[in-house]
Amino acid sequence: MGSRRYVLKKVAQALLTLFFVLVFNFFLFRILPSDPVKFLTRGAGLQINAAEQQELLREFGLDKPVFPGQFIDYMGDTLRLDFGTSLTVQSGRPVLEVFTGFMWPTLLLVGVSTVTAALLGIWMGIRAGWRRGGYFDRTSMGVSLVFYSMPEFWLGMLLLILFSVNLGWFPVAGRETLGANYTGFAALADTLNHLFLPALTLTLAYMGEYYLVMRSSLLDVLGEDFIQTARAKGVREKLVLNRHAVRNALLPTISLIALSFGFVLGGAITVEVVFSYKGLGGLTYEAIQSQDFPLLQAIFLFASAAVIFMNLLADLVYGHFDPRVQEA
Amino acid sequence: MQAPPLKPGGDPQIIAPRTPESLPELRSPRRIRWTRRRIALKRFWRQYRRSKMGLAGLAILIFFIGMAIFAVVADPSGADPSQTSGPVLSPPSREYPLGTDDFGLSVLTLVVQGSKISLLVGLTASVISMSIGATVGIVAGYRGGAIDTFLMRVTDFGLVIPWLVLAIVLASIIGQSLGAIILVIGVTSWPATARLVRAQVLSIRERPYIERARALGASNRHMIWHHVLPNSMPVIFANTILTIAIAILSEAALTFLGLGDPTNPSWGSMLDAATEAGATTLGAWWWIGAPGVCITLVVLAFTMCGFAMDEIINPKLRDR
Numbered sequence: 001m002g003s004r005r006y007v008l009k010k011v012a013q014a015l016l017t018l019f020f021v022l023v024f025n026f027f028l029f030r031i032l033p034s035d036p037v038k039f040l041t042r043g044a045g046l047q048i049n050a051a052e053q054q055e056l057l058r059e060f061g062l063d064k065p066v067f068p069g070q071f072i073d074y075m076g077d078t079l080r081l082d083f084g085t086s087l088t089v090q091s092g093r094p095v096l097e098v099f100t101g102f103m104w105p106t107l108l109l110v111g112v113s114t115v116t117a118a119l120l121g122i123w124m125g126i127r128a129g130w131r132r133g134g135y136f137d138r139t140s141m142g143v144s145l146v147f148y149s150m151p152e153f154w155l156g157m158l159l160l161i162l163f164s165v166n167l168g169w170f171p172v173a174g175r176e177t178l179g180a181n182y183t184g185f186a187a188l189a190d191t192l193n194h195l196f197l198p199a200l201t202l203t204l205a206y207m208g209e210y211y212l213v214m215r216s217s218l219l220d221v222l223g224e225d226f227i228q229t230a231r232a233k234g235v236r237e238k239l240v241l242n243r244h245a246v247r248n249a250l251l252p253t254i255s256l257i258a259l260s261f262g263f264v265l266g267g268a269i270t271v272e273v274v275f276s277y278k279g280l281g282g283l284t285y286e287a288i289q290s291q292d293f294p295l296l297q298a299i300f301l302f303a304s305a306a307v308i309f310m311n312l313l314a315d316l317v318y319g320h321f322d323p324r325v326q327e328a
Numbered sequence: 329m330q331a332p333p334l335k336p337g338g339d340p341q342i343i344a345p346r347t348p349e350s351l352p353e354l355r356s357p358r359r360i361r362w363t364r365r366r367i368a369l370k371r372f373w374r375q376y377r378r379s380k381m382g383l384a385g386l387a388i389l390i391f392f393i394g395m396a397i398f399a400v401v402a403d404p405s406g407a408d409p410s411q412t413s414g415p416v417l418s419p420p421s422r423e424y425p426l427g428t429d430d431f432g433l434s435v436l437t438l439v440v441q442g443s444k445i446s447l448l449v450g451l452t453a454s455v456i457s458m459s460i461g462a463t464v465g466i467v468a469g470y471r472g473g474a475i476d477t478f479l480m481r482v483t484d485f486g487l488v489i490p491w492l493v494l495a496i497v498l499a500s501i502i503g504q505s506l507g508a509i510i511l512v513i514g515v516t517s518w519p520a521t522a523r524l525v526r527a528q529v530l531s532i533r534e535r536p537y538i539e540r541a542r543a544l545g546a547s548n549r550h551m552i553w554h555h556v557l558p559n560s561m562p563v564i565f566a567n568t569i570l571t572i573a574i575a576i577l578s579e580a581a582l583t584f585l586g587l588g589d590p591t592n593p594s595w596g597s598m599l600d601a602a603t604e605a606g607a608t609t610l611g612a613w614w615w616i617g618a619p620g621v622c623i624t625l626v627v628l629a630f631t632m633c634g635f636a637m638d639e640i641i642n643p644k645l646r647d648r
Contacts, residue, residue, distance in 0.1 A: 013484070020485045028497060149573070149628035151580045154599060154620035157608055165611050172609060265490055270581050274603070285585060288496055300497055303490040311488055 006319050006326040014312040021304040026074050029297050083298040088290040089283070095298045098283070105175055106272070106279030109195060110264045113202035118257045121207045122250070125214025129249075130241055132219065140211065148208030153270035156201040160274065163197060170197050173276035198275045202268070206260065213256050218249040251321055255314040262310030265303040375640045382636025388629035392443055392622070399444040420614050427614035430605045438598055439618050445594035446623070449510055450576035450630075456514025457575070458521060458568045462560070465525025470533065470548075470556055480526070486519035492581060499587040506589045513578045521567050528563045532556055566637040573630035580623050595619035 077083070083095035090098050124144070128137040147155070164172045175194050176182075182190050221227065222245055230244045231237075265280050272281030280299065287295045319326050376382050420427045426435040468479040495512045502508040532538065532555070541555055582588060583596030584603070593601075598619040602608075607615045 013481075016481065017485050017488060020481075021489070024485075024489075028501075145628060145631060146624065149577075149631055150624045151577055151584070151596075151599075151620065153581065153584055154616070154623065157599070157603070157616050158613075158620070160608050161611060161613055161616065165609055262488075263490055265493060269492060269496075270584060273585065274608075284493065284496065288585070288587070296497060300490075300493050303493045304488060307488040307490060 003323075003326060007316060010312055010315045010319070014308050017308050018305060021301065021308070022075065022078060025297060025301050025304075026071060028300075029293055030070070078301070083301075084294040086292055086295045088292045089286050089295055095294050098295060099280075099298055099302065102278065102280050102283045105277065106264060106268055106281060109198055109272075109277065109279060110202065110261070110268055112195065113199045113206060114257065114261050116199070117203045117206035118210050118253070120203070121210025122214045122253055124207075125211045125253070126218060126241070126246055126249075128211070129215040129218035129222070130245075137215075141215075144208035144211045147204050148212070150205070151270070152201060152205035153274050155204060156198065156271050156274040159197050159201055170194075175278050194277070198271050198277050201271050201274075205271075209260070210253060210256065214249065214253045217252045218245060221245050221249045224248075251318060255318050258310045258314035258317065259307075262307035264306060265299070372640060376636060379636040379639065381632045385629040385632030385636065388625055389633065392447065392626050392629070395440055396443045396447045399440045419612075426618045427612070429601070429612075429615050430607075435615055435618050438593065439595070439622055442593055442595040442598055442619060443622065445506070445592045446576055446579060446596070446626070449506070449513070449579045449594065450572045450626075453510045453513035453517070453575040453579070454568050454571040456510065457517040457571050458564060460515070461518035461521025461567075462525050462557075462564050464518070464522040466529050466552060466556055466560065468522070469526040469529025470552060476526075479522075483519045483522045486516075487523075489516070491516040491578075495578065495582055496585065496587060499582060504587060504589055506592050509579060509582060509588060512582070513575050517571060517574060517578070521564070521571065524563060524567055525560055528560045529556055532559050562637075562641045566634055566641055569630055569637060570634035573627045573634065576623060576627055576630070595623050 081096060083099075085091075086093050086095050086098050121144075124140045128134075128140045131137060160172065164170045171194050176187075176190050227240060227244055230240050235244070265284070268279060269281035269284055271277070272279050273285050276282065284296070284299050286292075287299065415428060418424060418428045424434050424436065426439065428434055429438065464479050464483065468476045468483075495516050498512045498516075499508055502511065538551065538555055541551060546554075579588075579594060580596035580599070583594055584600045586600055588594060588597040588600065590597070596619075599616065602612065602615045602619075
């Protein structure tokens with residue numbers, strides 16, 4: 001993928017950004033107004049004396065100065081993937097364990113929606129851009145802009161009212177039917193049944209962006225000289241579109257897909273809340289509500305790392321297929 | 329708004345646009361500048377008027393701004409639970425055109441009041457975002473070198489941070505107030521603006537009038553305030569319009585998650601209240617529908633205006 005220098009530069013940049021995020025994450029959670037020890041003991045309804053308080057502070061490493069003592073501890077813990085234990089959401093369980101438990105449902109939800117939205121958006125973008133100003137172009141532009149302007153959680157609420165509450169076609173909440181203990185095919189059907197509405201919501205919400213990017217990128221390419229050359233030498237219109245135009249126009253869209261997949265978590269939070277879908281979004285919401293700071297800190301770190309990683313991937317793919325960007 | 333190209337040693341007339349009404353009053357530089365700006369604005373409006381999308385967006389915006397002004401001036405005080413006598417959760421009727429909520433408050437009144445907060449947050453947050461973004465973009469693009477590299481690394485960092493998660497963390501740290509929401513959205517949404525402005529500044533820096541000003545001994549301060557900033561203004565402005573749309577959506581998401589200011593209800597917090605009260609399972613579509621339609625329309629309107637302006641500024645987009 002690309003020249004070695006380009007790859008090394010991009011990887012170095014990504015690592016630097018990751019380091020920024022680590023430092024930022026550390027200080028962000030040190031300026032919290034609440035004292036963790038008081039928070040813990042009050043939560044448990046304990047009365048403690050000064051000596052016990054000191055003991056607790058030492059146990060959490062909070063007796064050291066914020067910098068460099070606590071900072072070094074934090075970096076070391078992070079490198080060892082030790083993010084402490086959850087305070088309130090699943091009290092006492094390691095944060096990493098809680099996080100990974102909630103990760104797969106979200107990856108499933110966002111993965112399915114991103115792929116569907118990308119396929120639909122790209123297809124519509126190609127059709128609209130190819131016949132610019134035509135009936136399909138105008139209609140799809142209007143529809144995409146409206147979905148693009150909707151808060152995605154509101155769209156979810158509308159779909160929920162229509163399909164679950166009024167028509168009863170889909171379950172109202174959750175990720176699976178509780179207590180049903182389906183196995184095999186029935187379990188799969190149950191999961192899909194619960195997945196459908198949240199996935200539809202995210203698909204419609206994401207589609208507009210892919211559509212707009214694909215359409216404008218295709219229009220860019222159609223203005224290039226090589227398209228005119230292809231036509232001049234008598235290539236059939238269909239081949240001009242598929243072999244010459246679409247191939248070149250796909251690149252910006254693909255890198256957008258990689259990027260938006262990095263934003264997995266951000267996009268899913270509100271929609272997961274609407275559908276009570278137990279994934280990372282729902283977990284984040286719970287962590288905010290109950291002020292589970294170790295958990296929030298880890299969520300923030302992983303969410304940023306995901307974006308950095310996908311960003312790097314997008315850069316490398318782009319650099320591979322379009323070596324011109326390596327110069328810049 | 330771009331100044332007409334200068335020929336080296338050209339005659340002074342060329343400095344001001346050569347239109348009949350501006351010629352006789354060529355006195356002070358300030359005069360010339362304002363005349364030029366007025367003419368540029370007129371030209372801009374002439375082009376904007378041709379865009380159906382832009383006009384439709386503008387019409388929707390005027391409607392909602394009117395609604396917000398009405399909410400400030402008339403202050404429909406139907407939101408006090410003790411003063412309400414309406415039926416609880418009634419669907420739209422003649423007396424309550426948009427139905428009522430679980431306290432028996434008119435949803436129409438709530439929506440009108442919400443317009444005030446939603447627009448206020450959207451506008452002020454974008455002003456913050458624009459100020460930071462434009463400053464970073466101009467300084468990075470104009471100074472170049474190590475400062476540019478550093479500022480662009482910070483911008484990249486800002487771009488990869490999952491803003492909703494950061495906003496949530498910040499909001500839970502700063503506390504729940506209108507100011508906190510505005511600040512959170514403002515400081516998380518500037519990086520895209522910074523990048524755009526920087527690109528624009530880089531192209532301005534290569535233009536002949538910059539060289540001319542420098543040859544005449546202009547200071548950096550003069551260059552930035554009198555040449556770089558005015559010429560980046562169209563890009564900054566069009567981008568701000570699009571940022572407002574995003575800020576309004578962000579506000580809705582944050583308040584929907586319960587991080588809003590409870591004393592200043594917006595459209596987003598109406599949706600939060602409706603969810604808390606179980607409006608989805610009760611099928612109270614009017615209570616959920618009204619604020620959502622408002623958010624969608626306002627965001628759509630700002631987006632349409634932004635697209636229309638983009639087309640004027642970027643001639644390449646025009647034939648699309």
